[in-house]
Amino acid sequence: MIFWFKEFLDKIGHENARLIMHTDVYDPHGQNLEMIIHELGLTDGQVIFSQQKLPFEGMSFLYNIADCTINISDAEGFGLSTLESLSCETPIIVNMTGGLQEQVTDGKDWFGVGIEPSSRAIIGSQEIPFIYEDRVNKNDFIDAMLEIYNMSEEERNELGRKGKEHVMKNYNFMHYGQKWDNLFQYIVKEYGSWPNKKYTRWKLSEVI
Numbered sequence: 001m002i003f004w005f006k007e008f009l010d011k012i013g014h015e016n017a018r019l020i021m022h023t024d025v026y027d028p029h030g031q032n033l034e035m036i037i038h039e040l041g042l043t044d045g046q047v048i049f050s051q052q053k054l055p056f057e058g059m060s061f062l063y064n065i066a067d068c069t070i071n072i073s074d075a076e077g078f079g080l081s082t083l084e085s086l087s088c089e090t091p092i093i094v095n096m097t098g099g100l101q102e103q104v105t106d107g108k109d110w111f112g113v114g115i116e117p118s119s120r121a122i123i124g125s126q127e128i129p130f131i132y133e134d135r136v137n138k139n140d141f142i143d144a145m146l147e148i149y150n151m152s153e154e155e156r157n158e159l160g161r162k163g164k165e166h167v168m169k170n171y172n173f174m175h176y177g178q179k180w181d182n183l184f185q186y187i188v189k190e191y192g193s194w195p196n197k198k199y200t201r202w203k204l205s206e207v208i
Helices: 002-012 033-040 058-063 080-087 101-106 136-151 153-171 173-191
Strands: 019-021 045-051 069-070 092-095 112-115 119-122 131-135
Touching: 002 019, 002 033, 002 136, 033 045, 058 080, 069 080, 080 092, 080 101, 080 153, 092 136, 101 112, 101 173, 112 136
Parallel strands: 019 045, 069 092, 092 112
Antiparallel strands: 119 131
16 A cells, blocks of 8 residues: 555655554564655654553544545455544545445445455455455545545535434444344244244255
């Protein structure tokens, strides 16, 4: 993302933008982020790292000082950070994959910018039967950044306001608890419980 952010800065013609990354700089399973910002010449505060674990109020502070929250993971199941961002009335830029696509829009209104993947794949392993691996294009990402950047403060605030309403309506704990209860009640009614189950176990005997 830092490489693409550098190209975004070049597009807007100045460095009046900051990328805050709440992550480890030296991830043993990732890249050396500090080396990258030095290589790209982004050492004058253009990229800010937040590495300490923060309480909820600290995270809400980060969301509130940001114009948007970005999640372009290529294999995302749901994405809690973007949901937290919307609950703080901060719009999001996301890859249209997994649960992210249900957060950024309700099918009618949008609460940020959704980027359609330029390539799609399904991958799996013994532990994880399958997950979608959807990758976004660099130019689409930069266009999404420019769309948010060129909005007025009022337009971004409106996206954030609608986003919070979306979260409160669809993802509050009361509704979640009720939905789980409804699901279990439906399963018991349609398929029975363990003593009186109405389904048959299948056994794989041969693979051709």
